[in-house]
Amino acid sequence: MPKLTVEGVGTFEVPAGKRLVNALVDECGVDQLHACGGVARCTTCRVEFVAGEPAAMAKAERDVLTAKGISGQKGLRLSCQITCDGDMTVKATSRLAGSGRIDAGKRPADSIEPPAEWV
Numbered sequence: 001m002p003k004l005t006v007e008g009v010g011t012f013e014v015p016a017g018k019r020l021v022n023a024l025v026d027e028c029g030v031d032q033l034h035a036c037g038g039v040a041r042c043t044t045c046r047v048e049f050v051a052g053e054p055a056a057m058a059k060a061e062r063d064v065l066t067a068k069g070i071s072g073q074k075g076l077r078l079s080c081q082i083t084c085d086g087d088m089t090v091k092a093t094s095r096l097a098g099s100g101r102i103d104a105g106k107r108p109a110d111s112i113e114p115p116a117e118w119v
């Protein structure tokens, strides 16, 4: 099983292929935001990769990062558009605590939405 390290939180084994956003919540206990429910619209699920950033990116992720003007920022990726296929280290910088939001958002589905078109 891949190891997911969240800086300041710990290192956790996560099921291979699990969506990163759901692994952050379920295995790591992080209050990760996912306001749009994991459909590549809000960017609140963003994390900052320290190590193990996947080379592949879903078209939906690329498009929303570009639209929000945050494309190309080093290590910044959307956890709802990434699956846990290898060891990763991230900073969880977009969390419910301190956000002023009522909740973290609807739980994302088990599979990437919209269906991933890798670019």
Ligand code: FES
Binding pocket: 033, 034, 035, 036, 037, 038, 039, 040, 041, 042, 043, 044, 045, 046, 078, 079, 080, 081
């Ligand atoms: S973009 Fe909204 S949860 Fe990922």
